[in-house]
Amino acid sequence: MTDNEGIMDRLKLGTAELHRQAESRPLQKQLGAGTLARPAFAAYLGQLLFVHDQLERCLDDQVARETHPAFAVAWHSLARHSDNLREDLVASGLDPDTVMPLKATTSLLEQLNKWSEQGNLALIGALYVLEGSMNGNRFISKALQKAWGIDAESGLSYLDPYGDEQRTTWSAFRSRVNAVKFDESEAQAIIDGADRMFKAIGEISDEQHEAICVGS
Numbered sequence: 046m047t048d049n050e051g052i053m054d055r056l057k058l059g060t061a062e063l064h065r066q067a068e069s070r071p072l073q074k075q076l077g078a079g080t081l082a083r084p085a086f087a088a089y090l091g092q093l094l095f096v097h098d099q100l101e102r103c104l105d106d107q108v109a110r111e112t113h114p115a116f117a118v119a120w121h122s123l124a125r126h127s128d129n130l131r132e133d134l135v136a137s138g139l140d141p142d143t144v145m146p147l148k149a150t151t152s153l154l155e156q157l158n159k160w161s162e163q164g165n166l167a168l169i170g171a172l173y174v175l176e177g178s179m180n181g182n183r184f185i186s187k188a189l190q191k192a193w194g195i196d197a198e199s200g201l202s203y204l205d206p207y208g209d210e211q212r213t214t215w216s217a218f219r220s221r222v223n224a225v226k227f228d229e230s231e232a233q234a235i236i237d238g239a240d241r242m243f244k245a246i247g248e249i250s251d252e253q254h255e256a257i258c259v260g261s
């Protein structure tokens with residue numbers, strides 16, 4: 046990594062192809078087009094609840110244990126998306142406590158736990174992917190509101206947690222993390238974490254799509 050290249054710039058460039066692959070999954074395409082049925086959306090949110098909940102707990106744990114100063118820098122002033130997910134699930138008629146994790150979800154949760162035990166900076170790469178996805182989620186929220194004739198408060202809060210503050214929140218996150226100096230092996234761990242999270246969300250999307258959209 047050169048002196049003036051921050052980790053966030055490297056992540057954006059290095060994962061551009063993974064982003065393209067993630068957004069081209071059938072479930073993601075239906076989300077973007079606003080054609081996903083509401084029960085399928087709720088089922089997908091149920092899986093995301095497992096993921097966000099686990100990542101939030103792992104990050105809280107890193108900050109409490111002070112495993113690396115970058116965790117407190119990154120995990121600062123961001124929304125606890127799991128709270129919004131729980132509310133949205135209830136608004137969609139799905140009891141969060143009745144959702145079972147899919148195979149791809151279970152495998153990701155195990156990975157997150159392992160990283161957490163190790164104090165692995167890969168957790169920051171995982172956070173980058175989920176937090177970055179809020180940039181596109183705003184547009185998905187608009188598409189679903191139009192398709193379902195509902196407003197954002199009726200079960201779509203996860204997709205637009207910051208409202209008009211989205212760009213400011215994202216820029217502040219980028220700047221904070223970009224300002225941290227990581228050595229090459231730390232940077233590689235973060236990039237590996239982002240790769241794994243991108244792929245895992247793709248796998249969860251596909252498994253969910255198979256289970257609900259194709260299977261029913």
Ligand code: HEM
Pocket residue numbers: 053056057064067068073074076077173174175176177178179180181182184185242243246247
């Ligand atoms: C229908 C699906 C999707 C659409 C339409 C979409 C769209 C977008 C858009 C418009 C941006 C902002 C680009 C910019 O301003 O530079 C963005 C950024 C991002 N999205 Fe997506 N996205 C989708 C799916 C996903 C998924 C499934 C993930 C994660 C698995 C994801 C992760 C990210 C990340 C990490 C960024 C930040 C990139 C950066 O600036 O470093 N997106 N997306």
